[in-house]
Amino acid sequence: MKSLAELAKIREQMRDKISLREGSNSTRIVVGMATCGIAAGARPVLNAFVEEISKEGLAATVTVTQTGCIGICQYEPVVEVFESGKEKVTYVKMTADRAKRVVAEHIKGGKIVSEYTIGNTKA
Amino acid sequence: MKELSLNILDLVQNSIKARASHVEIRLEETVETLSFAVIDDGCGMNEDMLNRVTDPFYTTRTTRQVGLGIPFVKMQAEMTGGYLNISSRPSALYKTRHGTVLKALFYKNHIDFTPPGDMVSTIMTLIQGNPTIHFVFFHTRPQGDVFLDTHQIQQVLGDIPLNQFEVLTWIHSDLQQQYAKQSNMI
Numbered sequence: 001m002k003s004l005a006e007l008a009k010i011r012e013q014m015r016d017k018i019s020l021r022e023g024s025n026s027t028r029i030v031v032g033m034a035t036c037g038i039a040a041g042a043r044p045v046l047n048a049f050v051e052e053i054s055k056e057g058l059a060a061t062v063t064v065t066q067t068g069c070i071g072i073c074q075y076e077p078v079v080e081v082f083e084s085g086k087e088k089v090t091y092v093k094m095t096a097d098r099a100k101r102v103v104a105e106h107i108k109g110g111k112i113v114s115e116y117t118i119g120n121t122k123a
Numbered sequence: 124m125k126e127l128s129l130n131i132l133d134l135v136q137n138s139i140k141a142r143a144s145h146v147e148i149r150l151e152e153t154v155e156t157l158s159f160a161v162i163d164d165g166c167g168m169n170e171d172m173l174n175r176v177t178d179p180f181y182t183t184r185t186t187r188q189v190g191l192g193i194p195f196v197k198m199q200a201e202m203t204g205g206y207l208n209i210s211s212r213p214s215a216l217y218k219t220r221h222g223t224v225l226k227a228l229f230y231k232n233h234i235d236f237t238p239p240g241d242m243v244s245t246i247m248t249l250i251q252g253n254p255t256i257h258f259v260f261f262h263t264r265p266q267g268d269v270f271l272d273t274h275q276i277q278q279v280l281g282d283i284p285l286n287q288f289e290v291l292t293w294i295h296s297d298l299q300q301q302y303a304k305q306s307n308m309i
Contacts (some may be wrong), residue, residue, distance in 0.1 A: 007279045007293055014283045014290075033252065035192045038133045039124055043248050050251055054288035066252035068136070 017060075026061050027107060028082040029053070033066040036073035041095065045077045048096035052103040062107060074123040081106065090118045124195060126240020127159065127229070133192045134161050134225060135249055140183065141165025143222065143256065148246075150239065150262040156205070157229045157239060164222040167213035176209065196227050203233035243298045246271065247291055254286035269301040 075092035143165035175181040179194040197207040205228040214221040262269040
């Protein structure tokens, strides 16, 4: 195991941040993580979202969660973005690179990456 | 699936759906074989369900009528000359020590053997999505063992959730260090 002292240091650094993060989440990114999603490549997509959200300093307002099969397996990996007061956006056939672009342009920039949305993609 | 680590990620979703609070993932490698077990303390299955889970046309999901998670693993194991077996103690019959044990064995030298792949990413994904589940991970290999127990980590962290990015990063590099250190010893 890596040094637990290092982990204890992380705890000290996180203490103040955590209270800030709680309750202020307004955006939810949901990645489908059932057999269909996993087989199609959902794992690297999820991990890319987690990493980018943290890198861009968005962890206070954005949460990344996982869900089961959404029912449109032919479009997996599927990612849904819920922003308060806005209509849900469904991104399909996602990759880690596409996830990076969605974070930069949509989550951070506020502009939906329409070429990756379900309405603009063939099954 | 391209990697067994993806099958394992998928199988643990069943444990999560069975409301397990403790999930153990054990991989054991010898020169010739790789076996893995997923052991949970979830609600378990009765005999009828247990007999049907390897059938691709059985699923608990409601979005469609096919469940391929367990059948995939069974096929991948049997293609190498190995096997899959599942035993379960349903909570409806057993108040204590209920849950499910799924075990699969693969012969590594068979041409159809699926490589284990990126177990570190699978563990990260599981912890990210389920920070309150107690995960124990063992990977026993000829070149040395890899081990993780989220309970140990949670004790150091106190009330900081395991799925904070900084914590996940620590777990990631911890596991990678364990894998790297031991492969140098061959």
